[in-house]
Amino acid sequence: MKKKITYVLAMAVGLQLLGSCKKYLEVNPEERILETDYYKTPDQAFASLVSVYDMVGNQSSGYLTKTDIMNVGCDDHFAGGANSSDIGDLQAVAKYTFNQISNAGAVTYLWNKGFTGAYRANVFLKHIGDVQMDAATKARYIAEAKLLRAYFYFDLVRFYKNIPLLLDPVDPSQMFNVEQVSPDAVYAQIITDLKASINDLPVTVPAATQGGRVTQGVAHALLGRVYMWQKNYAAAATELALVNGTPGGTSQFGYKLVANFADLWSPKNKFNSESIFEIVFNSTSNGTWSSVGGTEGNLECILVGPRSYSPKVAGAPDYVSGWSGQPFTDDFWNLIHKDPRNKPTVANLDSLETNGIVSYLHAYQNTGHFIEKFAGRTSTKAANGQLELNFPLDMYEIRLADTYLLEAEALLQSNQGVGPGTRAYQLFNAVRARVGLAPIAVTLTNIKTERRLELAGEGQRWLDLVRWGDAGTVLASKGFVAGKNEIFPIPQNELNNTKLQQSKEWGGTK
Template sequence: MTFNKIKYAIAIVVIMQAGTSCKKDFLEVAPRGTALEGNFYKTDGEVYQGLIATYDVMQWGNSGGYTMKMPLLSAASDDCYAGGSSPSDQPNWVAFDNFKMDSRVGPQVGLWSKNFTGVYRANILLAKMELNTSLTPAFKTRVAAEAKFLRAYFYFDLVRFFGRVPLITKMLETSELYTQKQVDPALVYTQIEKDLREAFSALPASVAATEKGRISQGAAKALLGKVLLYSNENAKMTEAASLLKDVNSNYGYQLLPNFGDIFDPKNKFSAESILEIPHSNNAAWGDWGFINGGEGNVAPQFIGADSYSGPLYSNGWGFCPVTESLVDFMKNDPRFAFTIIDGKDLKSQGATYTARYQNTDYFIKKYAPLAAVRATSGTAELNWPINEIEIRLADTYLMEAEALVRAGGDQGRAQTLLDLVRARVGLTSVPATIDNIYNERRLELATEGHRFFDLVRTKKAAAALTGFAVGKSEHLPIPQDEIDLTKGGITQNPGYN
């Protein structure tokens, strides 16, 4: 049984379900079922279930509303618009797209809930293992490393989305539940780096075929390199470049010869994939409520053309139409055909679809709803078996090249890395300047969820994004419920009301 399939066979322990409702505080610890905390985590098998429950949060896209990271961040960037049937279809998406969020409107509830649930589960796992002397030593070491990676992963999203957040690295006592304070983002980054450094030294260099989806040493180093890069401190660029060079050179990752093959659902966990979140339709999930019970990916349903009829694709909901800006930027690039669906071409071949709000007749292709993999059981719209590739080799090549240029490091290697990414799609060399590297990131990684944070960290967001306000729009508002539940102990981000 593979790592991913185990998730369908177990009942997630109820003490790890806190934070899934927008009406509850993210620190809630009340048990909701039969497997109580005090009687659990006694054996390797029980601890493994706790680990799987922590990994499970990475898949979530239905916390406090639809908050699938890839399309949501594309809508916030200049790659896509929000779309949908009207501005009132998903107002939280439209507010993020236009940067007209407030404490109650925007995607913040789902993103806060998801990531603090992940932190909470990782903290429980680490605390319980620390007290358990009966676990197999090698098993305990690996699981602790994975839990630290996962806590770092969730906090990396939290600090990028919210800036100042509570930093919680232990199980909290009841008296501490509503007294948590936000900390400076630098302290969050310090904890993320600490967790990742401790994690990668204890992780395997590779994972078995039956364990695809578990974290490897290469993935942990890649995430740490990315964290150092995104911290935006030039003093950290040399270490970032070194870590990324190790990832790019020593773990067997390879660029796929055909760019389009990266996103083919038949190529899950390909040689180019470094950090990938698995999805499956095996769970046959059918609940339309905002409950994260299935293993499917709802993002393909969101971004498909509405009421589509024709070959290759299935009908979608018409969100995230690709902007004219991205179309113009990519129109002469070989990656266009694998990144963007041209609706006019589809219509010329006899297909039909309904134009929705902000329609441009261009749609995301990289994880579009392919008819061939549409679920045949459960609610098909919720069960797309299309994985999310969070980090892949072309990304780490470009991150290493950027770090080298910013650190004044080996410019020849930076040039080689940029050339490799371009040569894969038949493009000639361009100088490895920082602007050319940033342009290449947009071309190579378009609609994969990187663009918004790239614009923010490079201070280019205000020029590229309509409505973006410097000093405010870099972060989401804090959910109003968290401010209310803590009686103002948690405070709102600047510029929001």
């Protein structure tokens, strides 16, 4: 769904939260199309909608992504890299040494990503009514934009708590007067947008031509996740049940667990039956070192590969030499190494080297265990352009095993039956059965462990720990401070000369 858009939003000026989208847009000064002249045709409306989707998979020029930030902040990964200063913004997240000024790259990136996406959605929604086009198509576009706006605000309220809630493009004369609202108000708007979007979204989309676009299933899954964060477990279970259907079967939206866990991580299996909300990448955008933030290839593939990798025998894994980022911790390796998901999850360079099959550089925080799910391979690299920047492997924002486990948790937390034969038991153990594991009891401890194993490396662990209230204990050894690091500080540049206030957790007044 990603595509480069060449138009200018004339209102994108001033504050970073309002104008940060400027640096993501291509501008040809001699062929500039002003906002007032743009929204005339269905093709222009679609291009504007694509620009909103573009921010879902946005990656920064500093190699920051939502996934790598979430990974290095949790207990399953180190930051890794060449040394203790390699991609310093990730090192700061891994050690919790960042603040709103110092090493604030990740803090600023997540803020800009979210508000740029919301801003683009708002501009689209402001102007789509003026476009003469098929009514049903227009209704679908509006529904997509509202869902995506909800998606961006859901991240923003989880990451920063005290944020502005902008539902229209802000007039330049008022840009310095924007104020924050309560988190409850943000959540209420997220729920409103998601509910409003459902009926006008398609039940399914043809993967070959529309893969990556949101559907009714995405709306229900995201709404279920929102309710989980609000601890409204009964409502969450209701929404997630619509997504999941009969445990182990095919839901009304066509979702079904992929039979072979390892197949989830092949570029040949984009938009598979388990994929609910997928972040799309490709190998054809020709991303270069001068435009890292503009590539449409998946940066995780080069970030997580073993550094100075060299196969020594025929048949050795065809990894592309990477940057040794986000290595798994020994604690996680000890948990997963006897689990059937081990090999599709962990690239075990320690074992490969010990057996003389490969060699690699033991870089910073090396454990010998890297993320197999996303490791770049010569068999999946781009045919043209800078190979490190153009891997086509997609990422899952939401997949069915995730929603199975969330519904099982919601049923448990809402005091529903969870014994053998119950829906919670069937959902939970369907995830285990897929990889050949015997059923076990549905307890919160078992759910936490299962989510850790099933979703490893996918950027979910940190969010789970915060949602469960476990982060302060589990992440204390990394420098995480309970009552503070559950959210990020608002970037200082957003506070200067504005009415925005820093959160109390970070020494502010909000």
